[in-house]
Each structure stands twice: as structure tokens, then as C-alpha cells.
Amino acid sequence: MSGTAVSGAPPLPPGTEPVPGYEILAGLARTGWQDVYDAWSAERDCRCVIKMVRSDRRGERRLGERLLREGRWLRDFTHPHLVRAYDVRAEPEPLVVLETLTGETLSHLLHRLRHRPSAADVALLGVQLCSAVHYLHGRGLLHLDMKPSNVVVERGLAKVLDLSVARPPGPAPAGVGTCCYLAPEQARGGRLTAAADVWGIGVTLFEAACGDLPFDCRTTGGATERPYAGDEPCTGTGTGDPDDWYPQLERTAPPAGSRRRLPPALAAAVDSCLRPDPPARPTVAGLAAALEAVLPVPRRGPRAGRFTPPGS
Incomplete structure (x- = not known):
């Protein structure tokens, strides 16, 4: 994982399925409140990016609401110069699935x-x-x-x-x-x-x-x-x-x-x-x-x- 390590609960290990149909391949980034993962989508048969609230901060409702709000915007918006969201899940924990950008x-x-x-x-x-x-x-x-x-x-x-x-x-x-x-x-x-x-x-x-x-x-x-x-x-x-x-x-x-x-x-x-x-x-x-x-x-x-x- 790139960047400076942030203390707290560890990210999800490779092989974890945070929700059915998505498998964690590797960690990409960790912020003060989010974990970002390289993942695999079985439905789309392609890689994707998953954003989740860090496990040690999931009790903070406003963070989950903030993540879901961003995900719904990016899912509903369509523009060639904006990243796209494929999927937004509220259960069992807030999760947003984004397109993988190769650049x-x-x-x-x-x-x-x-x-x-x-x-x-x-x-x-x-x-x-x-x-x-x-x-x-x-x-x-x-x-x-x-x-x-x-x-x-x-x-x-x-x-x-x-x-x-x-x-x-x-x-x-x-x-x-x-x-x-x-x-x-x-x-x-x-x-x-x-x-x-x-x-x-x-x-x-x-x-x-x-x-x-x-x-x-x-x-x-x-x-x-x-x-x-x-x-x-x-x-x-x-x-x-x-x-x-x-x-x-x-x-x-x-x-x-x-x-x-x-x-x-x-x-x-x-x-x-x-x-x-x-x-x-x-x-x-x-x-x-x-x-x-x-x-x-x-x-x-x-x-x-x-x-x-x-x-x-």
C-alpha cells in the first residue's frame, strides 16, 4: 500500500469478499477514515476500485453517509472527465465501487x-x-x-x-x-x-x-x-x-x-x-x-x- 501508514485496524486482506460478487485483490490507499482497494467484480469480469469506511471508524454514521452520497453522485453522473461509479451498497457496510483507471x-x-x-x-x-x-x-x-x-x-x-x-x-x-x-x-x-x-x-x-x-x-x-x-x-x-x-x-x-x-x-x-x-x-x-x-x-x-x- 502506498503512502504513509495510518494507525488503527488493519485493512481487509486479499481474498476477502466485503459483499458478494466482489473480491479484494490488494490495498491501494488508506486515509484518516477510508480504505481503498483494488478489487475484482465477478459480475463485470473486470477489476474495479472499492472505497469503504475504515473498520475502526464504521461507528461514525456521518462517514458512511458521506461515502454513500459521493458514490450515488458518481453513479448517476456521466461525463468523460469524471470517474464513474458502478455500484453503491449500504449494507452490510457502506461501500462504493468505482471504475479502475489505468493512468x-x-x-x-x-x-x-x-x-x-x-x-x-x-x-x-x-x-x-x-x-x-x-x-x-x-x-x-x-x-x-x-x-x-x-x-x-x-x-x-x-x-x-x-x-x-x-x-x-x-x-x-x-x-x-x-x-x-x-x-x-x-x-x-x-x-x-x-x-x-x-x-x-x-x-x-x-x-x-x-x-x-x-x-x-x-x-x-x-x-x-x-x-x-x-x-x-x-x-x-x-x-x-x-x-x-x-x-x-x-x-x-x-x-x-x-x-x-x-x-x-x-x-x-x-x-x-x-x-x-x-x-x-x-x-x-x-x-x-x-x-x-x-x-x-x-x-x-x-x-x-x-x-x-x-x-x-
Whole structure:
């Protein structure tokens, strides 16, 4: 199992059938409240991913409800840039079955590769993320945790994972999401709008283009990035601890062009996402249009090619 070990009851061993028709093959990840498994579906005759509440936390009803809510959304939603859920089970314990994605998370790709993606590939990645977020917003949800570890690149197509902290627009407690990717309004708490997801896309593109984050955050909760990994309930990886520090509340993001020479239109699009005032950021549609303008003419439009990281 990848990532830092988390204390508590051990994960299910290979060969276990958590419900009839599904067999655990191996552990994939463990978070503060979830276990994620590589599994086999007898009905579909294929591999799948199973998410369950950790056995030592199954007495916390809100965690099971949260998992089932995410699973039902992903089962009912259909979009080429969102991971799909096959099955949702409430008994004997809450369980969600997801499609297996054979690609790598964007965070793994960015850390593994020596060369950063081309400007055109960063723009195309952004167009795909905008497409997924636009779909979610049309169904009344904000993602609120857009980051490279929640994006899998599979055969050149980006797919967004993890709706575990998604919620409708409106008031939210401080720290929902992941520290370094939080919009200022997420960090401080308050009313959240589509602009919070625009910020998340912007930070993700900044990291993809420049090889680093615009802000270096520290929280007492910390964060371990893993595929399909959810964050701690209610406050994501932020803990609400007074020692948590959010630099995005104290200063503006550096211009993307100061970290890497980029086409002016791409740098301007990324910078526009990271404006502290939510109304000053572009709409999702406006951001997509600005990113499409960066692409070579033959690759523009909704069927305009695929994100291809260097070395792939």
C-alpha cells in the first residue's frame, strides 16, 4: 500500500469478499477514515476500485453517509472527465465501487517527469478540467478539492476524482478542501461559489506549468496525496486548529510568468484564476475560452486532442 501508514485496524486482506460478487485483490490507499482497494467484480469480469469506511471508524454514521452520497453522485453522473461509479451498497457496510483507471495521477506524473508539460498541454488540461467542473456546477455541486492528486491522466484524457467534500454553493466552514489548494474564501470559511473551483483549477495549472505551488502552506493536519483518497470529514486536510496557516489569506499568488516563460495568454489565464476576490476571477466558461485560445488552431474545441505529458 502506498503512502504513509495510518494507525488503527488493519485493512481487509486479499481474498476477502466485503459483499458478494466482489473480491479484494490488494490495498491501494488508506486515509484518516477510508480504505481503498483494488478489487475484482465477478459480475463485470473486470477489476474495479472499492472505497469503504475504515473498520475502526464504521461507528461514525456521518462517514458512511458521506461515502454513500459521493458514490450515488458518481453513479448517476456521466461525463468523460469524471470517474464513474458502478455500484453503491449500504449494507452490510457502506461501500462504493468505482471504475479502475489505468493512468497515473497528475501529481505522480509531475513528480516523476523531468520536464514540465508544454504550454499547449497545460492549456488542454485546463480545458478538460473546466469541462468536468462545468458539468458538476450544472448539477448544483462545487468540487472544492481540485488538485493534481485528484486528477488521473489516462490515455491522454484527464479524469477528475473524489467528490468527498463536494457541496452545493453556499456557506461552508473554514478549511474545506486541501490546504495549499484552498481559495481564500475556503480557507477563511464563508459563502462559496463557482469561483472557488476556478481557483482550484488555477492552482492545479500553476503547479503543472511551473513545477511548484504558488503558496507553501502548513497545517497541523498535514496531507498525504494518494489516488482516490478522500480527506478528513468536514474540514478536509485542514483541521481548524488555530496553528493552521494559510498564506493565500495574507498575500497574492506570484505571476505564473515569474516561475516559467509561458505564452502571455496562458500566463494571464492562470493568473486570473488566482485573484483573491472571487468576483474578479473568470467564469468557468470564460476560463475555458481563454485556454482554448492558447491551443494550436487544429486542436481547439471540445474534441481537440488529448493532454500528453512529456515522456508519455
